Amino acid sequence: DYTQLFGRVQLQLNPRAPMTLQYPAVTDLPTYQRLARYRKGNPDYRLEEIYYQFGRYLLIASSRPGNLPANLQGMWANGVDGPWHVDYHNNINIQMNYWPACSTNLNECVWPLIDFIRTLVKPGEKTAQAYFGARGWTASISGNIFGFTSPLTDENMSWNFNPMAGPWLATHIWEYYDYTRDKKFLKEVGYDLIKSSANFAIDYLWHKPDGTYTAAPSTSPEHGPVDQGATFVHAVVREILLNAIDASKALGVDSKDRKQWQYVLNHLVPYQIGRYGQLMEWSTDIDDPKDEHRHVNHLFGLHPGHTLSPIMTPELTHAAKVVLEHRGDGATGWSMGWKLNQWARLQDGNHAYKLFGNLLKNGTLDNLWDTHPPFQIDGNFGGTAGITEMLLQSHMGFIQLLPALPDAWKEGSVKGLCAKGNFEINITWQDGKLKETVILSKAGEPCNLRYGNRTFTFKTTKGKKYKIMVENEKLKKIPL
Structure with a gap:
């Protein structure tokens, strides 16, 4: 009952960050100790x-x-x-x-x-x-x-x-x-x-x-x-x-x-x-x-x-x-x-x-x-x-992808976010730039995308997924 809701969204921030930045055993520390480290400026x-x-x-x-x-x-x-x-x-x-x-x-x-x-x-x-x-x-x-x-x-x-x-x-x-x-x-x-x-x-x-x-x-x-x-x-x-x-x-x-x-x-x-x-x-x-x-x-x-x-x-x-x-x-x-x-x-x-x-x-x-x-x-x-x-x-x-991505989050991914129009969206980025996004259209509405100054509009079919990548400074739909 719980996991079918909670598991819909997954977030990863700098998943390959060197453990020296994370402190070798930081993930084993109690939350309050990790928070204390974070307050001192240690990334986590x-x-x-x-x-x-x-x-x-x-x-x-x-x-x-x-x-x-x-x-x-x-x-x-x-x-x-x-x-x-x-x-x-x-x-x-x-x-x-x-x-x-x-x-x-x-x-x-x-x-x-x-x-x-x-x-x-x-x-x-x-x-x-x-x-x-x-x-x-x-x-x-x-x-x-x-x-x-x-x-x-x-x-x-x-x-x-x-x-x-x-x-x-x-x-x-x-x-x-x-x-x-x-x-x-x-x-x-x-x-x-x-x-x-x-x-x-x-x-x-x-x-x-x-x-x-x-x-x-x-x-x-x-x-x-x-x-x-x-x-x-x-x-x-x-x-x-x-x-x-x-x-x-x-x-x-x-x-x-x-x-x-x-x-x-x-x-x-x-x-x-x-x-x-x-x-x-x-x-x-x-x-x-x-x-x-x-x-x-x-x-x-x-x-x-x-x-x-x-x-x-x-x-x-x-x-x-x-x-x-x-x-x-x-x-x-x-x-x-x-x-x-x-x-x-x-x-x-x-x-x-x-x-x-x-x-x-x-x-x-x-x-x-x-x-x-x-x-x-x-x-x-x-x-x-x-x-x-x-x-x-x-x-x-x-739909605007990565509209306020900070420099600190160099790479990462998020899965399962939702946008108005009943779209479910996965986003992957690398070196602070969009790598790809996969969009599930749940209502068959037209999809209007924006990434930076790039725009891309396409029709969708209810229940179908679409993969979008940046190619030659343009957003391009890639067949799945």
Whole structure:
């Protein structure tokens, strides 16, 4: 039961590295001793592999169909109550738990999250109507298994006010479909969740006299003032509207709603670049370059969203990079996990690897659990997701091979990763360059590949494998 899930993905990093670099008997040492050596700067590529697979193990162990989703401690708690009352934090934490699920071939493990989201819809409709006079449903910063979707009104609303928690959760519904291309799921389960969430988002927005739409009031979760157009909120709105548009096209339904979603999307207040060259977090240019806050909410469009990318929006993406430089490479464990993913999306493999190293050295306990006192599991999942992003990305409408490969990983291979469009992919590289990739098409979708500045598009047949190699500086399909 376990190995049929766990064994789908295999990762090897520098498998032929001389043992003198690894310490002769390092693989025989207990994990905490290997981690201690790693903290002193000693390379241990097997430990990096173990950490990667440990994240997959944690998700398999704590999120299986018919059970509850992984919470802030996964399934590990000492007693009936636990930190944060064993709730589900919807402002990144539960979402981060599921970042590696589909990409590391664990689609089944997403179902507890999907079922949990479905339980939020009925109470979330009441919250949407009572608090915001809006259609659809939403949730707030903190949720639980009893259907709690309201803001924590007895707390400081400036940090916990997060009406876009529901739409952020709903993006995971589209994510699951995008990886599986299961139209039966989209029609019977997913679409209504996405549609009603998109309707909430547009009802929440303020249609300004100048014709644009903005989120007022809004916040950047756990950071800064209440605003009339926080970048984070707009980024989530973009994502859920794009998801709803794509979902309606996939099913061939709701053309009228689709036009409304597209109209609002076209007139949403755009991303803005501030006086330091940074992507602005708020509607006014008040960012502090010395602020190293753990949350980087305004980079949602870079990751986990897809409205910022080096290829599609280079100027805005550079502004996102400035933000990451200001925020620094340290933080609590889960924050470094998020930054790892963002540097990977910037396609800076060496900086991503630095964040991975910092996460292992400074954000990981001796048993490899993520440290956010006393223990918070999302950093483990963020770490595994980030390593996957370094090796494979598919969020921009094409499959990108080795987009953020660091110099440290000279050679290696990964088998069983998944890309959107329902492709399963094996990649082998040598001397820091792609050697070959084998692609299994599980849905028969067209395959759009990119490696460096090379692109290659070909039709596929469901259930068939394709081998791609680099020949004469071009990607070439080799018969299997």
